[in-house]
Amino acid sequence: MLTFYQRLYPFKSIYKWLNHENAPTRLFTHREFAFTLAGDVYLRYNSFSSAEELKKQVCHLNPTRFEIGPVYSARPRDKKTIRSGAFSPQLRELVFDIDMTDYDPVRTCCSEADICKKCWGFISAAVHVLDSALRDEYGYQKLLWVYSGRRGIHLWISDREAMALTDQERKALVGWLTVIHGGKETDKKLNIRNNAGKLPPSLQAALNHLRTVFGELILSSQNCFGSQEGYGELLKAIPDSRIVETLRTKWEANPSRTSEEKWTDLHKSLASHRNLNIMEDIIIQYTYPRLDAEVSKHRNHLLKAPFCVHPKTGRVCVPLDLESINKFDPESVPTLGQLLQELDTIGMSMDKEQTREAHSDWEKTSLKPYIDIMEKHSNALMDEVRREKRKADTSW
Amino acid sequence: MFKGGKITQGDQNIPQVANHGLLKYPFRLNFYDEPPLFDVTIEEFETCALDRLRILAEIESSAARNRSWEETKAVTSAQCSKYLPLSPTLSKFADRDGERKRDHLSHFVLRLAFCRSEDLRRRFVKAESTLFKTRYDDDISGERENFLNSRNFNWILVDQEEHTKFSTELIAAYQGPKGETDRVSERYYKVKWTRVPDLVEKRKVFLKGGWAYVPHREQSSIVFQEFEAHLEKALEMTARLLPRLDEDTRLVPILNNLSQGSLAGISSEWANASGSTNGAEIRAEMVDNLAKKHFPLCMRTLHDSLQRDNHLKHFGRLQYGLFLKVLGLSIEEAIAFWRKSFSRMTDDKFNKEYKYNIRHSYGLEGKRANYAAKSCLQLLTPGSSSDHGCPYRTYSPENLQSTLLSSYSYLGLGSADLPEIMATVKAGHYHVACTRVFELTHASSGVSRGQGIGEGESVTHPNQYAAKSMELQKAKENAMEVE
Ligand SMILES: [Zn+2]
Numbered sequence: 001m002l003t004f005y006q007r008l009y010p011f012k013s014i015y016k017w018l019n020h021e022n023a024p025t026r027l028f029t030h031r032e033f034a035f036t037l038a039g040d041v042y043l044r045y046n047s048f049s050s051a052e053e054l055k056k057q058v059c060h061l062n063p064t065r066f067e068i069g070p071v072y073s074a075r076p077r078d079k080k081t082i083r084s085g086a087f088s089p090q091l092r093e094l095v096f097d098i099d100m101t102d103y104d105p106v107r108t109c110c111s112e113a114d115i116c117k118k119c120w121g122f123i124s125a126a127v128h129v130l131d132s133a134l135r136d137e138y139g140y141q142k143l144l145w146v147y148s149g150r151r152g153i154h155l156w157i158s159d160r161e162a163m164a165l166t167d168q169e170r171k172a173l174v175g176w177l178t179v180i181h182g183g184k185e186t187d188k189k190l191n192i193r194n195n196a197g198k199l200p201p202s203l204q205a206a207l208n209h210l211r212t213v214f215g216e217l218i219l220s221s222q223n224c225f226g227s228q229e230g231y232g233e234l235l236k237a238i239p240d241s242r243i244v245e246t247l248r249t250k251w252e253a254n255p256s257r258t259s260e261e262k263w264t265d266l267h268k269s270l271a272s273h274r275n276l277n278i279m280e281d282i283i284i285q286y287t288y289p290r291l292d293a294e295v296s297k298h299r300n301h302l303l304k305a306p307f308c309v310h311p312k313t314g315r316v317c318v319p320l321d322l323e324s325i326n327k328f329d330p331e332s333v334p335t336l337g338q339l340l341q342e343l344d345t346i347g348m349s350m351d352k353e354q355t356r357e358a359h360s361d362w363e364k365t366s367l368k369p370y371i372d373i374m375e376k377h378s379n380a381l382m383d384e385v386r387r388e389k390r391k392a393d394t395s396w
Numbered sequence: 397m398f399k400g401g402k403i404t405q406g407d408q409n410i411p412q413v414a415n416h417g418l419l420k421y422p423f424r425l426n427f428y429d430e431p432p433l434f435d436v437t438i439e440e441f442e443t444c445a446l447d448r449l450r451i452l453a454e455i456e457s458s459a460a461r462n463r464s465w466e467e468t469k470a471v472t473s474a475q476c477s478k479y480l481p482l483s484p485t486l487s488k489f490a491d492r493d494g495e496r497k498r499d500h501l502s503h504f505v506l507r508l509a510f511c512r513s514e515d516l517r518r519r520f521v522k523a524e525s526t527l528f529k530t531r532y533d534d535d536i537s538g539e540r541e542n543f544l545n546s547r548n549f550n551w552i553l554v555d556q557e558e559h560t561k562f563s564t565e566l567i568a569a570y571q572g573p574k575g576e577t578d579r580v581s582e583r584y585y586k587v588k589w590t591r592v593p594d595l596v597e598k599r600k601v602f603l604k605g606g607w608a609y610v611p612h613r614e615q616s617s618i619v620f621q622e623f624e625a626h627l628e629k630a631l632e633m634t635a636r637l638l639p640r641l642d643e644d645t646r647l648v649p650i651l652n653n654l655s656q657g658s659l660a661g662i663s664s665e666w667a668n669a670s671g672s673t674n675g676a677e678i679r680a681e682m683v684d685n686l687a688k689k690h691f692p693l694c695m696r697t698l699h700d701s702l703q704r705d706n707h708l709k710h711f712g713r714l715q716y717g718l719f720l721k722v723l724g725l726s727i728e729e730a731i732a733f734w735r736k737s738f739s740r741m742t743d744d745k746f747n748k749e750y751k752y753n754i755r756h757s758y759g760l761e762g763k764r765a766n767y768a769a770k771s772c773l774q775l776l777t778p779g780s781s782s783d784h785g786c787p788y789r790t791y792s793p794e795n796l797q798s799t800l801l802s803s804y805s806y807l808g809l810g811s812a813d814l815p816e817i818m819a820t821v822k823a824g825h826y827h828v829a830c831t832r833v834f835e836l837t838h839a840s841s842g843v844s845r846g847q848g849i850g851e852g853e854s855v856t857h858p859n860q861y862a863a864k865s866m867e868l869q870k871a872k873e874n875a876m877e878v879e
Binding site for chain 1: 514564565567568569570571572573589590593594596597598599602603604605606607
């Protein structure tokens with residue numbers, strides 16, 4: 001792990017991303033870092049004055065992972081010496097966490113900690129819906145999606161307005177984005193329509209996308225309604241008991257009917273009752289993003305830093321391009337072991353060339369495309385801040 | 397604060413000018429932007445603050461009892477007309493300026509009293525904003541409109557072009573009452589979404605690029621949010637300036653009284669005074685008083701630590717909760733009581749983590765069992781620790797003696813009684829010690845040594861102790877009435 005931190009971890013990009021500028025600001029110096037050391041030792045309230053200092057400490061402690069917290073009103077490392085009233089979280093990226101385990105009630109391929117390319121489809125749909133909602137409805141632009149290293153994805157939003165949100169505002173925003181309230185025993189009926197039976201515009205937009213992935217994801221790939229248990233869940237969402245009974249009888253008699261066929265059956269019976277809203281609600285129920293709300297609601301919630309190594313899988317938590325998320329395969333992510341091997345190989349070739357330049361080691365590994373994404377994102381963020389500063393200067 | 401104005405001792409003597417239509421306070425509603433800059437007497441300072449406090453106390457109590465908005469509003473309006481009436485501008489014969497001046501002054505006095513800690517500030521903002529909402533709802537619509545026009549709320553009226561452009565979305569986002577859905581003609585105001593978080597949370601607005609399109613019928617949300625944000629900021633500012641005010645030695649004790657007696661204190665005082673204690677019903681506000689007069693030491697210590705820490709650990713909660721249930725607290729009152737006791741907890745946390753357990757202990761959740769309160773025998777079983785269980789057994793001798801004195805000395809238990817009690821405790825006869833304490837603390841009701849809780853019976857259940865004590869008190873009161 002030490003070699004990884006010394007030669008591969010992109011401290012500079014992370015610094016730029018958190019700090020928004022080249023010269024250190026409070027965004028970095030007042031920022032909390034928390035380290036998890038081997039043996040589950042947890043060190044909170046660390047802070048650093050520069051990327052170099054952070055790197056030095058990380059290499060010194062060699063943590064299994066580290067997390068990023070909020071920007072406080074004072075340096076977190078001075079916390080003990082200041083009165084508690086003067087130490088409070090001020091700014092923090094708006095963060096989201098989508099975890100595959102919340103999809104256990106609707107996925108059939110894996111369960112709990114496992115994830116495969118098939119169930120990534122749920123994540124991909126969620127990313128699409130969230131990304132466009134946050135850009136279109138809230139006007140945020142600086143979104144960074146990061147694979148969590150195992151079974152989920154994180155989103156970090158660095159727009160100034162997003163960073164300044166209070167806990168109360170974050171809670172409201174999460175409420176806006178929450179449709180499915182977690183847990184297995186949840187009520188199947190969604191209460192999302194107004195009195196005229198219309199979906200609010202935000203959910204209508206989500207539905208317009210989800211409807212395009214539903215067939216492939218839920219009907220073919222997951223075959224959600226194939227088993228008796230699976231279609232049982234589906235029938236729970238239908239209020240009309242006559243329809244439920246007719247369909248149940250039909251499907252029990254033909255256990256081989258596929259999910260697609262069952263969906264068509266349902267469509268036919270509902271169409272004759274002119275109640276297609278139910279089908280829309282079911283699409284939303286099965287595919288709408290399921291958020292871990294607690295992560296997003298509080299500024300002081302810590303979240304694993306990008307490029308940390310997941311202790312169980314060995315995979316690096318890499319940032320992802322929005323466009324490539326639907327093709328992403330979690331198993332393709334470089335692992336610590338693989339990267340160290342790559343380093344050894346370069347090491348040998350480099351010894352021959354006699355040019356050792358530790359800073360660009362990652363350039364020659366499979367981590368490169370991901371660090372490029374991070375760099376591009378950080379630079380765009382810095383450009384924006386610079387532009388705004390210039391605008392503020394000239395306006396005087 | 398109050399700069400330019402003086403606090404005078406004695407009567408004030410400002411000639412009142414009749415000003416028809418030319419009011420100093422043109423509106424009934426007030427955002428309290430300007431501090432009062434007039435002279436007031438110290439009596440006026442205190443009485444109008446107490447009057448406002450009574451209203452706020454009732455508002456807090458409404459929240460603790462989960463009253464609906466309509467109920468809360470009715471109760472608050474009633475309190476307002478009793479203590480701080482505000483007549484509409486059009487009622488020419490009311491002393492509108494006088495009323496509004498008291499409202500203005502009392503608000504600022506309480507700001508001083510409640511700005512001192514984050515907890516007090518939070519409670520004050522919550523109660524004040526409910527008061528404001530009540531008055532806003534009660535206001536005559538023309539007058540309210542005038543008030544709204546008098547301030548800059550920084551909302552942008554959505555123009556026809558934009559309205560047409562988003563008409564589908566606006567209709568779909570509209571959450572009006574049934575049958576009132578197709579409101580294309582509704583006026584819309586555009587504000588940054590962070591100014592209407594409550595509407596956003598419930599998806600009651602259309603959002604685009606960070607702007608919330610707020611329909612006219614939800615306009616009040618913007619106003620209320622603005623009121624709260626404004627008051628929060630003002631309170632923090634006041635807190636920073638407060639040390640300077642401490643120079644006025646006449647004010648400090650009054651302010652301390654106001655905030656320490658705090659909202660809850662006034663409320664229970666008021667509840668007793670209004671005579672709602674007749675009948676068997678026990679209200680949440682009465683528990684504190686009952687605990688001090690009638691509870692055995694085990695429940696008394698639980699009560700005291702709950703009031704001191706605003707928290708109790710699981711077993712203590714369970715034990716005390718069941719005791720209160722048997723004592724006669726209805727489920728509503730129990731929820732109100734625990735809500736108020738856990739004052740540092742957010743509503744969210746309370747509702748999620750505690751309400752269920754309370755309802756569960758009343759047999760309203762889970763397996764719906766009718767749980768009985770714990771008897772002395774159960775409290776004495778090994779495994780109980782010093783934060784629950786029987787204090788005669790779990791407390792160290794020193795601790796037990798000082799707790800006995802601090803809990804019961806005003807009921808007649810003196811330090812001369814301690815050796816006897818401690819001797820019984822040492823011998824392991826905890827219930828005998830408890831019974832002896834009962835006798836000593838009820839001597840004024842005519843209980844003498846050996847009588848126990850009646851006919852020589854000794855204490856076997858905390859509820860038996862409390863019930864007997866309350867019975868004695870009632871008998872005493874009836875006897876006095878007969879005389
Ligand atoms: Zn899978």
